[in-house]
Amino acid sequence: MVSDEEFSRLRAYVNRFMVLPEPDFAAMQQRMVRQTVPKGGHLLKAGEVCTGIAFINKGHLRSYCLVKGEEVTYNFWFEGNFITDYSSFLTRQPSSETHEALDDVEVITVSYDDMQDLYKQFPGWDKFGRLIAEFIIIGIAERNRAMLFLSPEEQYLNLMKTRPKVFANVPQHYIASYLGLRPESLSRIRKRLATAKKI
């Protein structure tokens, strides 16, 4: 069980998608637990099964995969949003991702079994589960389109426009990795854009 205050941002997040009855919220709040991860610690490690869906109340994280010994940054996660390896969570298979805290992190988490229980008892959570899964699919499609159709420079500008928080909070070399660039290439792009702005 988490406090009303700890639960309040998740409640506001759900309300952006749909109206959910109060008993549905209460049942979720009862099942959630609070968890903290210090800066540099891990909420999930590659090889582990992702056992919960976490909602970030404080701090931000990055997820990465280790590909041929190199960390490939896959995403950034900020407060006021969910974080999970949803595929590992759903299939109960080990994750390929590590979720690293880039800051002191506080999350509230619901377990797989509790979530299935909520789906069974509350049709409202089924609807929200559909809407959030659809939201994830739309996000993946947008990212795929950016990678297919945009140049690295356009992808950089697109990221600045759509996710300005990334630039305020995340070290440059992680942003480079996320964009599939070497840090030197990202520096060149930034210089080019700065010069273009001055002209």
Place this chain on the structure above:
Amino acid sequence: MVSDEEFSRLRAYVNRFMVLPEPDFAAMQQRMVRQTVPKGGHLLKAGEVCTGIAFINKGHLRSYCLVKGEEVTYNFWFEGNFITDYSSFLTRQPSSETHEALDDVEVITVSYDDMQDLYKQFPGWDKFGRLIAEFIIIGIAERNRAMLFLSPEEQYLNLMKTRPKVFANVPQHYIASYLGLRPESLSRIRKRLATAKKI
């Protein structure tokens, strides 16, 4: 409205995921329409909004994007499964994909408005919508993992194991494109594997 026979495979498909009440099925069946696409024709063209979710009763299709004037094959779709650009369908934004019939195709289709209507009236479809969206997310994650962690040869073997229908039905140059390979590279891989098998 489609006939019981035309609706029977979709019904069986849904039953693999969950038990759905008969009135839910009946409401879907009433709203569906039959559509045919001749071999070489298109169920969806890049630039159009994907207005429906189609279930394939006959034939198979490929989806591709045009990247710098070149067709990049994104997926293959076989009878007994749904086909849609789900992101375009959900956001009502133009698709980047073209869905081309590789064979004479028969589908039954439900429109966006009818689907939203079903979600409102039948909580069972909400649950199915959640399960199918989760299924899509798991599929995307598997494909991403294959592309990140497997060599082209391993990806080829993985595709043979997980989707043997592709090899029975789809021209080699589309398979090469799907695997991100030039047709020559795929030929080399196939020769190497054939030789390895003989030893």
